[in-house]
Amino acid sequence: MQKGLIAAMLLAVVVIGLGAFTRLTDAGLGCPDWPGCYGQLAVPQTEEHIQHAATAFPERPLEAHKAWNEMIHRYFAGGLGLLVVALAAIAVWRKQHRFIAIASVVLIIFQAALGMLTVTLGLMPIVVMGHLLGGFSMLALLFTWFMLRQRPITKPQRSGRWLWVGLLVLSTQIALGGWTSANYSAISCQGLPLCHEAWSDDYQIDAFHPLPERTGSNYEFGVLSHEQRKTVHVTHRIWAGVTALYLFILALSYIQRRHSDIERGRASRLIFVLFTQIGLGVANVLWQVPLAVAVAHNLIAAMLLLCLISLILAHYQSATKLKPLVQKETHYGEVEHA
Incomplete structure (x- = not known):
């Protein structure tokens, strides 16, 4: 189960990166239909299939490189979906973290629906933004699931309201x-x-x-005017400062010193990732959004989210009164305590 969750998290990171790459290469409509591409399960390559694509979608001539960008993203996203469903089924069968397992399935289905709507609604901004947030949420949920398997949280004894405010701000x-x-x-x-x-x-x-x-x-x-786009961009920068x-x-x-070593360590990592993200944001402005830097900006944002979540979990885990345990899983999925 642990290895499966690690694989799912890594796959979620890949999907987020591929999603950013797809957006940044203007390949969001590289395939004008869903879930296939010009009526095929893969990008049309033969003369017959290319001709069929031109006939079926005359308003959208085939651009093979953009179509492949989109389809590779879909393949990885589909693989992630299947893996999440499999992990959730195992968790429900073993009666372990059933709530978070079911939530992950609901989220992956919702994310697939947003992927479809992204194409069918022609890259409607609210749907594109929701699809991005769904990807981040999926990664965060898998990470939380993984961390809670390492050490569960009983009834919290400490308030973490400022951490939750930080999560809302981020x-x-x-x-x-x-x-x-x-x-x-x-x-x-x-500038x-x-x-x-x-x-x-x-x-x-009204830019929002x-x-x-x-x-x-x-x-x-x-479809926004230049002034509206400037409004969106400058708001992003102002809130980045906040x-x-x-x-x-x-x-x-x-x-x-009053916090545990684990909390201090995770807070230090949060600061490191935060300054890395600031540097990438500045680089995007100075170098006019180079593809590699822009994709990295998306991925480091995901890492920043995970760092904050890990700090939240450390905050509550340090307040959980548990005896040191050495745990191992039986083949029935039950936990034995040494």
């Missing part, structure tokens, strides 16, 4: 990053730290309308 920043990407706003601000001097004069709150009016057959390459300051202060408070 989640908001990830959502803003998704909205920025979904609306093609990544290069709308080229540092906040666009140009008169950015506030162009600030338009969940259902922007579509001007063409889809939302590809964005997020960085809050998480930095939060982590510093856990490096104090």
Whole structure:
């Protein structure tokens, strides 16, 4: 079970990276249908299949490299879905962490539905952002499941409200990053730290309308005005500052002596990943969103989320009164205590 969860987490990281790569290479509609590609299970390659694709989708000529980007992402996402369902079935059968197992299946089904809607609704920004958040949530849920198997939490004796506020702040920043990407706003601000001097004069709150009016057959390459895209981008930057300051202060408070060594260690890792993410954000601006840096920016955001979750778990686990245990699983999935 542990190895299966590790494999699922690694696969979830790959899927997040491939999702970012697909968005950044403008391959979100590389296959205009779902779940196949131009009516095939793979990208059309023969002359007959290519001709059929041109006839069936005359408005969307086949671009093989974009289609492969999209289909490879789908293959890995499908593999993750099957693995999650298998792990959940084992967990339910063994009566271990059934709630989180069932939640993971519900989430993976919802994520698959968002993947379908991403294509069928023509890259609608709210759906694209939701799909990104779903991927992050899937990774976070698998990570939590894995960590709780290492050491469960009984009734918490300590309040962790500031940690939960930090999780809300970080989640908001990830959502803003998704909205920025979904609306093609990544290069709308080229100065540092906040666009140009008169950015506030162009600030338009309607840039965050969940259902922007579509001007063409889809939302590809964005439908917002330049001023609206600047609004989205600068808001992402402002909240990035808020997020960085809050998480930095939060982590510093856990490096104090009154906390356990585990908590201090995880807080230190949180600070390291936080500054790495800040550096990647600055690099994106200075170098005009190079593909490798932009993908890394997505992946490090996921790592930052996991670091914060691990700190939350350490906070409650250090307050859980448990005797040191050496655990091993029997072939029935029960835990023996040495």
